[in-house]
Amino acid sequence: MSRLLYENSVSYQGYLIIPFVFGKADNYEIYSYKLLSEIGRKSTFHKAENPAEIYGSSIDNIVDIAKEHIDQHSDFVSHGDSFRSRYLYGNNLIIIYQEGGKYFYDHYPPELLNNIAAPKLFNSEYECLSWIKQGLNGQYMRQRAI
Template sequence: MSRLIYENSVSYRGYLIIPFVCNKIGNTFIGNGSRGKIYSYKLLAENGSRNKLHKAENPTEIYGDSIDNIIDIGKKYIDRHLIDKNLELVNKDDAFKNRYTYRNNLIIVSEEAGKYHYDHYSPESLNNIAAPKIFKSEFDCISWIKEGIDGLHLKRKVS
């Protein structure tokens, strides 16, 4: 798998659909060659690990030839999944509305009772690497994260 293309992610009905360029389908490696890129997607669920689709990789096993195409495939799957399970969204707010990409990292900032915290995902993985820290403002939260990512980036350049 190449890096997750967070900047083209789409929030949809309680899920974040995250596209990526696919290097392998099943056990078969694929090249980009003259056929162009083949896209797949991963999902993040707003209710996290309580949802069986949280961090799922392409549950449809259908691939796309563009980012827009793979996002549509993901949306159709989510619609079908919610209908099949007779589920409705518990939270009508968009849990992913305050999401940012910085140096290909995904940052999702959340607010509860005037306090801010964040989730942080690296370009290669949907494992949350956020520090357990609370902030007074969204700006303070984002500034602290950027400082940390910049520090890591600088260390890697020097090494």
């Protein structure tokens, strides 16, 4: 599996659709997708890989396939967009959340849909992003020094 194409992710009906290149056939890329759910593990599709079991010929095609599957099989109704504050930094996906005047985040690396965020609260979205960026820059510098 190639890295997750977070830059092409689409928020839809309480899910984040994240495409990736599944493979190649005759020099054509075949696309698949993974899902995140705003209700987390309470959804059967949280962190699911291609629950529609249909592959696409382009990013737009696979996103449409995922949307159709969500429309037909979603196990909850969303009342907002939990994924509107999402950012990319070094191919990492950062999703910022606000609750009770405090900010926290989820952090997903480029190849895995595993949240590696530290359990930390912040007073602003800017403070949260700055802390994450500093941590990722420090990690990058440590990796280059090895």
